[in-house]
Amino acid sequence: MPAAARPLPPRGDHFRGDSIARSTLGLTLAAGLALAGCAAPPAGPSQLQVVASTAVIADLARNVGGDRARVRALLPAGAEVxxxxxxxRHGEMIAGARVILSNGLGLEAFLQGLLKGAASPGALQVVLSEGISARPFVGAKAVIGTDSAAATPEHAGEGNEGGSDPHLWLSVPNAMAYVARIREAFIQADPAGADLYRRNAASYLDRLAALDQEIVEAVAAVPPPRRKLVTFHDAYGYLAERYGLEVVGFVLKSQGGEPSAAQVAQLVRAIRAQGVPAVFTEPQFNPRILELAAREAGVRVLQLYSDTLDEQSSSYVAMMQANARALVEGLR
Ligand SMILES: [Zn+2]
Incomplete structure (x- = not known):
């Protein structure tokens, strides 16, 4: 891609260069409209430069930006947010961005320092969870898990003092709210592309509304007493609330370490007591404790996506469809 080969302008000149690029773009588009009746996508450096914290957010943004935006995710594939x-390198990505998209609610603990040091003063920083009512972690209400999930390091990022669950996108209507915010941000940063961003967002929102319905219908095939979730981390409160499931447990304290015999025994007891038909690993976490517990309890192990995409499910739609298939296969 030509934009990748071109070095970033020096920090101080970035915004001057950016506005020149955008006014040139306006002229090019006007000429294109006059000649052809439709606007060709701008190439390379004139694209709207966007950085998203995670692959999921980057995918939502690409669906809005199309060829007019160059969207890059800070988190590499498979990384644990x-x-x-x-x-x-991540500081350089931030420095070159006109729009910076993050989730907020403490999901990206790594981002605060980066933004302070590297973000261009005129960059538009959008925290997508703002304005959506967040729910607390399932936390202590789950049978298994820590006393307070919000107090553990991996969820105690800045800006999350109240312990709200940041995993809003696992309910499709929340992802749709993210898309609407991305659309508005792109229009603000690149008004000449407003029509394209509106069109792209409208068709993608239609796709997401259909996806939401697909998941509702898929979960309807699972008998209500079997709609129970045991996962790795406390990420599925929104998914459970939207699609009529109950989070009965998760593994949190053992992240990165070997599960203790007591932890496995506690999981096994809860899986049996709750009549949980299957447990769900997540691609970015070591599945060992769940696999041990499932073998001991005699239940199946499947996988759910939460914070990351991978080669099998490389888009938000694919990830949520895979989740729906895994839920039905594991719990029905
Ligand atoms: Zn998470």
Whole structure:
């Protein structure tokens, strides 16, 4: 891609360069409209430069920006967002961004320092969870898990003193609210592209509304007493609330370490007591404790996506469809 090969302008000149690029873009588009009746996508450096914290948010943004935006995710594939450590390369990505999209509610603990040091003064910083009513973590209400999930390091990022669950996107209507905010941000940062951003967002929102309905219908195939979730981390409160499931447990304290025999025994007891038909690992976490507990309890192990995408499910829609399939297969 030409934009990748081109070095970033020096910090001080960035915004001057950016506005020149955008006014040139306006002229180019006007000429294109006059000649062809439709606007060709701008190439390379004239694209709206966007940085998103996670692959999920980057995917939502690409669906709004189309060819007019160059969207890059800070988190590499498979990285774990709650404990991620950025490198100087991530500072460079931030410095070149006109729009910076994050989730907020403490999900990206790594981001605060990066933004302070590297973000261009005129960059538009959008925290997508703002304005959406957040729910607390399932936390202590789950049978298994820590006393307070919000007090554990991986969820105690800045700006999350109240312990709200940041995983809003696992309910599709919340992802739709994110898309609407991304659309408005892109229009603000690049008004000449407003029509394109509106069109792209409208068709993507239609797709997401259909996805939401698909998941509702899929979960309807699972008998209500079997709609129970045991997962790795406390991320599925919104998904459970939206699609009529109950989070009965998760593993949190054992992240990165070997599960203790007592932890496995506690999980096994809860899985049996609750009549949980299956447990769900997540691609970015070590599945060992859940696999041990499931073998001991004689239940199946499937996978749910939460914070990351991978090669099998490389888009938000694909990830949520995979989640719906796993829920039905594991719990029905
Ligand atoms: Zn998470």
């Amino acid at each position: 709650h404990t991620f450590q950025p490198s100087p």
